[in-house]
Amino acid sequence: MGNLFSSMFDRLWGVNKELRILILGLDGAGKTTILYRLQIGEVVTTKPTIGFNVETLSYKNLKLNVWDLGGQTSIRPYWRCYYADTSAVIFVVDSTDKDRMATASKELHLMLQEEELQDAALLVFANKQDQVGALSASEVSKELNLVELKDRSWSIVASSAIKGEGITEGLDWLIDVIKEEQL
């Protein structure tokens, strides 16, 4: 009975609604590390993701369904199978990997053209800030041509998944935007 009431309340306040969030990006950008940083607050040793990891976490009274899809070239074509009903996309970029900025930019813009992602908010993590020679957030933003994006809420945050910097800030922004626009 108690469960029934609480679920009714949840539904009233829209709390029980699960939000789907995708974490995308090239291979080795740090997507899986960010996912588990969010879920258990620790750094886990990861292997290249073949396929995807999915975790459910509660954040500020919201239930988040976070999908971390593998970034290897062979797996990228499958991203689109998971676009449906997505509230937000977290795009992770390895800020030290200057050679592949162009590739990352191409993949990002290709993805954002998809019909199913028209309403999704975009958060870009300029990751690996703890390493020497990492580009700053604004440099990454320039490389990725983010200014070109129209009709979309987006933000770029400098982060370091290893040190845990920037992750919550980014997520806070994202939740605010989603609450404002979609709930």
Add this chain to the structure above:
Amino acid sequence: MSTHTYKKFESGDSGDLPDKMTIYQDCMTQFNESPVNAKRCRILISRLLRLLANGEVFPETEATALFFSISKLFQHPNDSLRQAVYLSIKELSGISEDVLMATSSIMKDVQNGSDLVKSNAIRSLSVVLDESTAFSAERMLKSAVVSKNPTISSASLVTSYHLLPISENTVKRFSNETQEAVVDLKPFPQQDIIGDYYPNSTFITQYHALGLLYQLKKNDKMSLLKLVRQFADSNNLKNQLAKVQLIKIVNELVQRDPQLFPQFQGLLYHWLSNKYESVQIEVTKVITSFAATNQRLVSPELFAVAVQTLQSLLTVPRVTTKFAALRILNRLSMVSPDKILICNPELESLINDSNRNVSTYAITILLKTGTEKNISSLISTITKFIHEVSDDFKIIIIDAVRTLSLNFPQEWKAILNFLIDVLKNGEGGFKFKNNIVEALIDIVSFVPQSKELALENLCDFIEDCEFNEILVRILHLLGKEGPFTSNPSLYVRHIYNRLVLENSIIRSAAVVSLSKFALSKKDTSLRKSIVSLLKRIANDPDDEVRDRAVIALQFIENSNERISEEFIQSKYTYDFQSLESVLSVYMNNNSDSFETPFDVSNVRKITEDEAKALELKRKQDQLHNSRLEAIETCTADGSINNERADAATYAGPSSAEDQSELLASKYADELLSIEEFKPFGKLINSSNVVSLTEPEAEFVVNGVKHILKEHVIFQFNITNTLNDVALDNVAVTCTPEDPDNAILEELFSIPIDRLLPSTEGAVYVAFKKSEEIVMEGFLNNLTFTTKELNPETNEPFEGDEGFEDEYEIDSIFLNAGDYIKNSFVGDFTTVFDELPNEEVAVYNIQENITVQEVIDKIIVNTSCLPLENTQFAQSESNSHILKLFGKSALTGVKIALIVRIVKSSKGVALKAQGKSENATLCADLINSII
């Protein structure tokens, strides 16, 4: 979904499958919903699985969409839903290409999931991993193998087994862990037990571990030996399937190296008294199948105990065990029926078993083990039994009786009476009756004494027979055999009845049959009455009947007796295969729009005796092949296939007789098409294919000897097995073994200009010989020029002169047997006594070979047909009498042989006694039987 449709889907007994598209749509909506309803999704997956299990397939796009929506269920932590997800991933892996997307999620469960889903996750790994990703699962699989939980350990072992073909190296790295898992007894973990129920572990992990271990070591004989010794001695192997597996490994070892058998004998003996029936069955199977090929190595005591074990298994209440034991006994009954005689009481009591599979099997075994003494009692038993079983079983029994009639021609009376009884009184469909009639026809044609009784009863039968096909066959048989019986007019009445009472198909068959009686020598008065009968029929309303009657009248009233005989009672038929090929050549070469009539003289004719010989041989071979199969069934695949693939062993490759016949007519056609051989005239006889090199040689050569009237042609078929070398000017030099007394005069040889890699070509060497039988041996040398090929053009490099080479191949012998064609005779003893010109020869063979091997060799060497079922040696006895009959291919002179074989500790002694119309032929053949 409404309750109505819900009910419809769920009623398990109805057998209605849920609608494919409804399920698909439901899956797509339910699985993509957020949040996921675990229970509903699980039910939906189970429905999907039911569809797939019933063979429904989804197109690839839909299957892929299904897979991706199912993969979304990984977000829900419910264990039972996860199990269902794994099952569906495994099922979909066959149709959807993208299952690798689940890899990470599965691996996460393998590492961190609950014990409940762990094993399912591990099992689904085998379908998602490929060569590049397998190594990443290595550590997980290894630690799962050593897990204390039996289900997890089993899952990991089975998955590794399936990964072997994908990534053998990965799996090889945990062979030590696997070895431990074999002896590790893993009970279910205590904490999983809820309530009082505590499942006993069956230790199935042992079986899975042993299976994997065998796959890892199967190519290493020594470690397999070690493995068997290690696990057989310890008492740690508790699982019965694991024991069965171990026995199978023993079987594999002894089949590969028969000499190992003695050292396993004690072990096998021990296993025979194992408490598990499956183990007993498997051991008896190993012992008996091994004994079939290597009798000398199996101690008689062991064999006897094995048979006793089978005997006791026949009395257990479980049908499957009984059936398995019967199967082994059935195989034994074909190889050595005398050894399982002690099981007869049990078999007889099984005749009344309520399971018809068991009872029918028991009967067929009894029929095969039947000896001359108990056949009649056996037949009276089945007479009571046969009316109670269904048609299918009846047919099996009739077939067994039919082979019996070929094996025991002297028991024809009892068999005939039985067949006639079931024919007249048995209820059954066309197939059943047809089988009986076929069995009767067999008896009539191979057991001449039975002819009149059988024909009389068949006459009675056709008075009341509803099947046109059977009627026609019987009418044909009456026409063929009737005129030569003591009282032909008896049959005429029956045939005429058909003419009055039946439909046009039967009437036309009856006309042909009737006309044959007109030429009966026994009753010359018949001719007149038949002519008047035929004249009456010539007014029949049916065209075909009328035509046949008129033609028959023409032939009968023709004054030339030879013509009428040839057309009405034709003594030969054409060889259908060669007739077909000649006809198709004629149709294709339609150069003058069929102005030239078809020349039938090129087609090989088969006289009645030859046709019978062929048929009997085919039937014997059928028997023989089933025997071989029985022997080979248990022999591991391919392990003994390294025999020389030629016809020199009579038992030889079990390829059907038809094939060698086809080969013979193929060679004959090839020969005829060569211009140089045209003047030599017709091909009289071709020998079997003899192989002249080891099959693994660089150039595989086999030879065929063709006999023509005044010439002999050796055909050497050469296969170039090299990859990039062509052979030019391939020729064979034949040197007489004894040059001083050479009789054959070499005329010319036809070399092969160029033999490309992996192709076969034929070199012919022609000799002139007198019309007599000439025997000679030749030493052969293959000469050729090798030229390396340019891989691009497949032509030799320019300017490559190649270099000449020689290659010695085995000698080829032209012996008396090459002049003999096998032939059939119904009453061997009488014919043998009547033939003049007796020759006797005695041989001593110092080698240690079995009687059966000697028999096979003699049959091949003499090309004669073994009669009265003497081609099989009784397994126990050391002596045997072989009866052979043949005809000279040149003159058609009959020859009959009786070979007495005695085996002693020193070797094998033969006494061959031959009789023939031609003394030289007889002497020649007798002197070269082995």
